[in-house]
Amino acid sequence: MPSTYRSPTARPMSFVWTRRIVLTLMAIFAALPVYVMISTSLKPLRDVTEKFRWFPGHLTLRPYVDIWHTVPLAHYFVNSTIVSAAATGLSVLIAVFAAYAVSRYRFKGKRIFTITVLSTQMFPGILFLLPLFLIFVNIGNATGIALYGSRAGLIITYLTFSLPFSIWMLAGYMESIPRGLDEAAMVDGCGPLGALFRVVIPAAIPGIVAVAVYAFMTAWSEVLFASVMTNDTTRTLAVGLRGYSTQYDVYWNQVMAASLVVSVPVVAGFLLLQRYLVTGLTAGAVK
Amino acid sequence: MAATTSATAPGRSDSSGPARGREKPRRSYSIGRSAVPYLLVLPAIVMELLIHLVPMVVGVVMSFKELTQFYIRNWGAAPGAGLNNYRLVVDFNGAVGSALLHSFLITCAFAVLAVGFSWLLGITGAILMQDTFRGRGFLRALFMTPYALPVYASVIIWAFMLQHDNGLVNHVLHDQLHLTAKPAFWLIGDNSFISVVVVSVWRNWPFALLVIMAALQNIPDELYEASAIDGAGVWQQIRRITMPSLRPINRVLVLVLFLWTFNDFNVPYVLFGQSAPPAGDLISVHIYQASFHTWNFGSGSAMSVLMLLFLLLVTAAYLTVTSLSNRRSNA
Amino acid sequence: MRRTRITAAIAAITVASAALTACGGGTATGNGGNKNPKTLTYWASNQGKNLDDDKQKLTPELQKFEKQTGIHVKLEVIGWPDLLNRILTATSSGQGPDVLNIGNTWSASLQATGALLPFDDGTFNAIGGKQRFVPSALGSTGVAGKPPAAVPLYSLAYGLYYNKKLFKDAGIANPPATWSELVSDGKKLTHGGKYGLAVEGANNAENIHHAYIFAKQHGGDFFDASGNPTFTSPGAVAGVKQYIDFMAADKITAAGDAEYAQNQSLQDFATGKAAMLLWQAAGVQLAQRGMKAADWGVAPVPVQSGAPGQGTQVDTMVAGINLAVFKNTQNRDGALKFVKFMTSDEEQKILNGKYGSIPPVTSAQSDPQFANPEQTVLRQGLAKSAVALPQVAKESQFEDLVGPALKDLFADAAAGRPVTEDSVRKRLEKAQQQMAG
16 A cells, blocks of 8 residues: 555644544444344334334344245345346446447547546436337347346346446556557467457456456346346346345345345455455546 | 446547547548448347337336236236326325335435435545555445445345344444434334435445545646646645546436435345335335235336436436536536 | 447347337236236235235135135235335236235225226126125225226224223213314323323324325315315315314324334334324234234224214224236136135135235125124224215325325424414325325
8 A cells, every 4th residue: 555654653643633533423323224224124023113222122143044935035045146147247348348449449430439438427327228128139039039027128237337437447458558568469379359368358357356346246247127127037136135025014024134245355355345346436537 | 327428429428528639530440331330239229129118118018008917917907098007106295105205205316415425525535546556445445345245235234234123224223322212113113214325325425436546547637737836735736636527427427326225125125124114215116116016017017117217318408417517617 | 430339329228128018017918818828926915914924814715715725826915015106017017917016095996097907897796796795895996987906805994992001090981072172181191101192103004094184074074076176175175174183282192103104103103102093903903012912992983073974973094905817817706706705705714814904705704703893893883884985086195295284294293393274284285285295
């Protein structure tokens, strides 16, 4: 980490105290809902529907048992994992190709391509939800490839959602990789793809990891499209979580327990990889 | 995020901003002729066409049709509406138009506040965490957690905390700190605006923090060393070195946050359930209800198209203004 | 040069869009057939504790059907937040289930889309005849004068649930029969953190059900004979105001109820925080919440004066679930067989028994399990003093505009802002104008 040469003791007390106080307040703000999630998930339903209490009156692990049969959570877990992993892998691959082209080649239409891709970030999801659905159905009718209601449909939808950000960030990252490297590889007889796979991709790993984390998170928590495009067998976790508020009851303790279970993989992955994320952003996006 | 196009277009970004002179523009492998770049971007183009662009165009077509419940079953047969849908939604004296205008203004206020606070928290956190100190790694992980939580999970926790009778927020504000004369409502009535801003800030400020932390690593240490020799204190360093160096990234960050916040559907939708209170009636949910609940996809699409045009306009204006002022301050 | 490229690109995209969505709803124009006689897809609504509970309740019956007919039924239970959207996308694409449950108040709206198979006389004969169903339940299956879009499956009605112990403690002998009695009883019951009546103030469906009945009792309506909205008619305004006034003026309802949308009012009643509750078939759910059957009673919903009946004396809506056949089905005969099966006496007894609802099939109602005090009150309400929600194509808009209007009025009341006839009329007027859109 840089900046270590600046010894903290050299800081004036006013700065140190400001830092302590402000960071403490921020920590409370960030942690409070997380604490509520964990403590509520350990309470029996009766306690949850009464006045809020900081500490559970009686602790129970019951919600963690119940969540698996109130909704078929395990099944949704499998779906979400498949969909998110596939969407992430494909998104990264496509983004790497496109970013490589953008950062290394000059070609007609490049500006239109980058502008168009990035401006799709402005599209309100609601505007293309129904059209996309109709397109999937029509493709299904015309070719027999079932996109609606299948995981494949969700995968290509999600991979596209993360594509603009990924291309932008990876192109930025690849710009920072000296061209001499891949030019040397080309001189050694590699084609453009060889240079990409042997030289550029290995050098761009932090950026690729950052992009993959982003793509995975996008796919893992999307609700709107999943609620319309999935059915019983392909439903994802983010939508499945809504199953704990039924017509008659909100199982708050189970909602919290399930949220925790659903969050653990992404949060853990995110925290483990956040170093890459910072590095990736440093080299790629924020220059 | 169109902001970033200029950063990726070679030879342009290098001429502006403090990163100038980092690398010289280089010769590209080929100019125009080769099929390689086209093959490389082809998959991306195909996906963008299929998922974003074609549906988008269909959406625009829909906005010129009278696409109500009577026609959704075979909407090829829906009669053209010309500009009627647009006329309806921009007639601010009519109920539909005035409701849209109200929702639009609420959303603007929401986006400005949410982006402002997210950015403020992000930059404060990033600057305060520039030094190494004990617990820094833990804090960073803690601060990142809200961003990593799936949106449904995190917003439902807030909905739980903001309940009138049993929520934590009223428990703290009313029962423990006695700040309010009686428990306040956070999910209905006027306070719902505050609620949606707070939840949005809670979710988004870690992103600002992450980006600014990354940007801070790009500031050369020599700058700080030199200023320390000149006798500058930590506050002066922040004002004279840190803040100016962050200007280019702030420009992009604020825009990205604005677009995300303005378009945000999940937070208000999960927080308020089936109908948002007037004070929290953000535009994306408003349009969703206008199209999916009243089944009028024609006017719903017209609203979306207007919103898209607005965002394009804001983005273009923002980029023009900020690049002008950037150029001036760098001159 | 650049401009022409952009133009060309836009043209290409437009052509591609046209090609991809050329036939609009795909097979939507088809009218189904019998290409696929061995399977059926059935979308069930969430009637039980949760989706899994529904699955367990329905699966044995579906197996029975398969044994009888050899038709395999693929069941999908869909939660209420998703059901209408799923039906909508199915309608616009033609890719839907064969048979599905719909909220009976949606009948006319869905009928207008043309996505559901109309039950004309021939179709009714195929499932055993129209006369098997209770007339009031048939009143909520579509626009009058057109063949119904669905048939009733489960019927429900509102009753006044009251806490016997709290009534006894307050010295009240009988449940109220008129609203003024309810208010004065409510005032006696409201003290020390307990309230007379619990309402579900932020729940659109509950709000419009009550708004409609109150409007009817004031001689008003939300639609005129030709289906145009009349939200600001004096009767509608007075009715809505009377309902809001339980909180705003009479103070027999807790302010906190204004944000209830997830059956917290049921919870409050079960835990004794509220002494009265207007609900549909609450018995099963009260038991789940640990309230003993001996602790609560049920009475007909109050009226302004006199006894429940028709006209201004109605006291409940015809609530319930209808069963519809998707017009595009590739197994129309099988779908009708399935409807016949589900509405048969035997299945009606079993299913309505499981869900605590009332069979809309006359011959199934005589079963002793529907003769307990709760079901008797609801059954008599349905037979004598029930009215269907407006059967107009714009019903779902009504629900989505008037429901929030009431929610906002409750929010005003909860915040202590005055709720006047004027403020009620303004909210309803805004809702009515938006109907035009």
